[in-house]
Amino acid sequence: MLRSRLRLVSHHVFRYFEHLVNPYPQDLGGTPPRGLFAFILHFTRPVLPLLLLMSLLTALLSAAEVLFFHYMGQLVDWLAGAERAGFFAEYGWRLAGMAALVMVLLPLLTLLQALVTHQSIFGNYPMIGRWLAHRHMLGQSLAFYQDEFAGRVSQKVMQTALAIRETVTKLMDLMVYVVVYFVGAMVLLGSAEPWLMLPLVAWLAGYIAIMRVFVPRLRRVSMEQADARAVMTGRIVDSYSNIQTIKLFADTRREEAYARDAMEGFMGTVHRQMRLATGLTVTLTLLNSLLLASVAAIAIGAWYLEAVSLGTIAVAIALVMRIRFMSDWILWEVASLFENIGTVQDGLNTIAREPAIQDAPGAPALAVPRGEIRFEAMRFGYERPDGQAKRVFDGLDLTIAPGEKVGLIGRSGAGKSTLANLLLRFYDLEGGDLEGGRILIDGQDIAGVTQESLRRHIGMVNQDTSLLHRSLRDNIRYGSPEASEEAILEAVRRAHADTFIDDLVDLQGRRGLDAHVGERGVKLSGGQRQRIAIARVLLKNAPILVLDEATSALDSEVEAAIQEQLYTLMEGKTVIAIAHRLSTIAMLDRLVVIDEGQIVESGTHQELLARDGLYAALWRRQSGGFIGVDVEGEAESV
Template sequence: MKGVEFAMFRFFETLVHPYPSGEPKTPPRGLLAFLHYYSRPVLPLLGVMSLLTALVSVAEVVFFSYMGDLVDWLSNAERENFFAEHGASLASMALMIVVGFPLLILLQSLLTHQSIFGNYPMIGRWLAHRHILRQSMAFFQDEFAGRVSQKVMQTALAIRETVMKLTNLFVYVVVYFTGAMFLVGSADPWLMLPLVVWLAGYIGIMVIFVPRLRRVSMAQADARAQMTGRIVDSYTNIQTIKLFADSLREQAYARDAMDTFMQTVHRQMRLVTLMTVTLTVLNSLLLASVAGIAIMAWYFSFISLGVIAVAIALVMRIRFMSDWILWEVAGLFENIGTVQDGINTIAQTPAITDQPNAKELMVPRGEIRFEQLHFHYGKVRDDECHPRVIEDLSLTIQPGEKVGIIGRSGAGKSTLANLLLRFYDLETGHILIDGQDIVEVTQESLRRQIGMVTQDTSLLHRSIRDNIRYGSPHATDEQVMEAARRAHADVFLDTLSDPQGRRGLDAHVGERGVKLSGGQRQRIAIARVLLKNAPILVLDEATSALDSEVEAAIQEQLYALMKGKSVLAIAHRLSTIAMLDRLVVMDRGRIIETGTHEELLRRDGLYAALWKRQSGGFLGEDVGNAADTEKTIVDEA
């Protein structure tokens, strides 16, 4: 029996695939088009569900009609002949009530709950999440991560609720109310009058209250997302909050968002109270008027007792339905508000997209050419106050050449690396890798060919193994461990554990790697790049979080990793890049000096001034000796 039950549930659960394949697209911004975009996989089943809902509505009206007939039969029939005259009708109705109607409800429930209810919002989450992942870095810099995730989760559920409420309400109300009107009208047309008047009043209530509820719900959805975003922001930056010991200000920051949310709640509840009282008065008038007309019609022998029973029962049913319908309509518009709010976030076209004919990037040599780049993060340009971050920059890195980028903070060094990775699109100019414009290749193939270690290393809240293997998903455990050893991360792996008892490579590192020190995170990031082994290497303060002893040990591996690769290394600690093939000095988005360490010192320009300020580098080592040591390491590698 359990096997049959499981097979039945499993059949309906697999009628809809919750993870549609194909490339994600930007959803349309119109409400109906947006709903249709995320509903396409379930539209056939929604049609079948609507048909079943209509049949349920018809069955309920037939039950009321039969109840009226039964009252008339019982009031007029003789006991001796009752079953002979009405036994067949009683048996058929009993069969319909006991067998037919439950089977109809079973089929409707299986389709609704097994096929649609769980799969439908997952389709929305899956498609929206994949689309959000394609957004540019600027998108995530302008949004709270918690706010975006809240929008994805809320909107997916709201899409399901909106579409299902629309279909259920429309079908159920139209079929049921039409059947009720026909049933009482066929007995006495005057009984239709209170229903028509009630319907007009009911529509009036919805016209008055529902749009107001919709506006409040939209404001509430936005306030809820804002509140969630602030709370998540606090938890994400809990170390900063505790470091500055200002929990009262943080509480005030969260409470401000909570107060805004509560204001929308109070506005909503006021409308709900007024709407409930108004509807109760309208329903009471309907019951009194239908009962009065029915009793008078019976008094003058226009209708039978069965019609009175049907009319009163239908009115009582409509009274209960009216509360349900009004709340469903209010909930419908609340969900519509949530969907419309979600559209503003989810339906944004990615700022960085692949061209329709984009190809895979191939890097047989590793030549990088920056040709007349201009870039200023989309800000309005003012030559004196707001110069471009990158201004008419041209630079060629030969295959296998190691180039260091130096400059004051804000000179445009990290921006140059971000443009190479195409986190942003240029205003003018071109970046070419082995003659291929990075705009004409796929973003994923571009970033697969570049290994990067940044100074602000954040890890995924997964295991150490998963974090190291992220750049090379098919690497074996032996290769992962070898990369960890080369990055000197193996020295602390045995000490790591998490609350679930996982240890070593299996230990989870916490959100953004918060359970590890800065140096430990950087070593994991270096291990990840070592394992990736891409032909182009970008180092943005790659060893900034390491102490001198560990840095010296890891640099041996970095120099070995650099062999045969084109390298772009950014550093404030000049000793870490002084021995590269060529140094490029940037200032205010331009290249102002270029040459080897010795050449730039002899030129006595900005580089020489920065070098003198660092007193020969933070490591305090002799440049000539360092050069010999590092050259030996590279040659031996």
């Protein structure tokens, strides 16, 4: 009974301290600041009061230990000078006070400090950083992720949060221990014999000199090592993410060389770091040996001249031994501190970037009562690393009436998919105000509404369907998180995905809709992934529909069956459809032919054939339903 009560009490105590900090706070003010101190403070603010409490408790513990050394010195003097018969009568209360310090105060302070440190801070603190950094990274633009390794970004989110905790806690611990122990030692020894302070002062000067020599070098190597580690991880993750391509081309040796090049770069920083570590260890050992020898020599000389007692010698030797052990710890903590600062600085460069696409301050949600889309004088170009822009559109105008179904046709690179991405605001138009034109939905400039509401009103299926490594049910329900099981099953049936879902089993034995699909959906075929994507959009039932090669991965029989469902889905919606097979979009209300960022033809299928222009040439030159060669006979694809 007593054991169960103690277990229950300890459980409640642990839970109390574990919940003193919310590890998932609301946004703390948008993009993290670029300055190192401000960046660390941004993620530290929720736990700052507890960090100060932790430092206070650490200082009290350190002071109690120094006081214990003082008591031990007095005990030696008591034992040396007192008679056994009256010892307890004379020193009993002092011994009881020493016992209370050791048996009660130290354990209670240690318990409270451990609860604050381990239960309240150590787990919650890095999770706050991961949570806030992850939320911020989810807001980064599509272009950001096209220029980064996913593994590199995720590693920086995970490592930076942990490095922030280590940086702050180590710095606070170092400050407390150095101040309390060193000042305490100076006071205790100086009060007994001022000459005993000289070795400590000389040791401190040498210690600072060692730090000035080695720590900056360790910091530089650590920053280089953090970047080299990120490159190495990014290359390895890139290989795993594209394992099918690697095996398809039977080129594992090239991948081995690619990874080894990054590993050798990382090992170069490791070797430099370890050389510094060896030099640091030897130099510090020499300095500590000189401290111990000089304090022992002065203490023995002072005792010989009857200037100090045996208790003072005992305290001096004990404190020096303690400082010697602490100096090793402190220096390596300082080296680790700068290593963590290097990791934070490296992560800062990725995490503290302003998202390229942001909602305007106070942006309202988009309302789509009709579904009209207007592209007005649209100008856009992709920025290149040299700062130049590859111009795609230069003043394009296009209006799509509410409920109109429009097919986009053009050669590869004409801008069809780019137009869809601009509608979804994955990229912003050029310039400010009206300089780069506007995109309006029911008269509302999409740059002035929230991105979330914009994309909530647009359903999209593209040819490069990517699924989340979750269950099929979760992937389909992404289209409508509140959808019922019946609605999910109906969307699956309409997308003709029920023909394969029941046969799916993952490694954990989960079946059907509960089966997980692997990273990016690799456990499914391209056609199966596309049917799941179609089911997701069917479930979303948005008023605007974008189909970018929505059936490109399907065989003809399944495509014909799904086309019927897509036509049903299109009813009452504004539709933009892009397809290689012109026959799949020939029946739409209007076909728009884009070439070099300009609309060159527009009309129905029959009207464009009668015009005998680019569309008619592409139609005639289709082989098996695909665009083959252009009007000059050059090979191309849409």
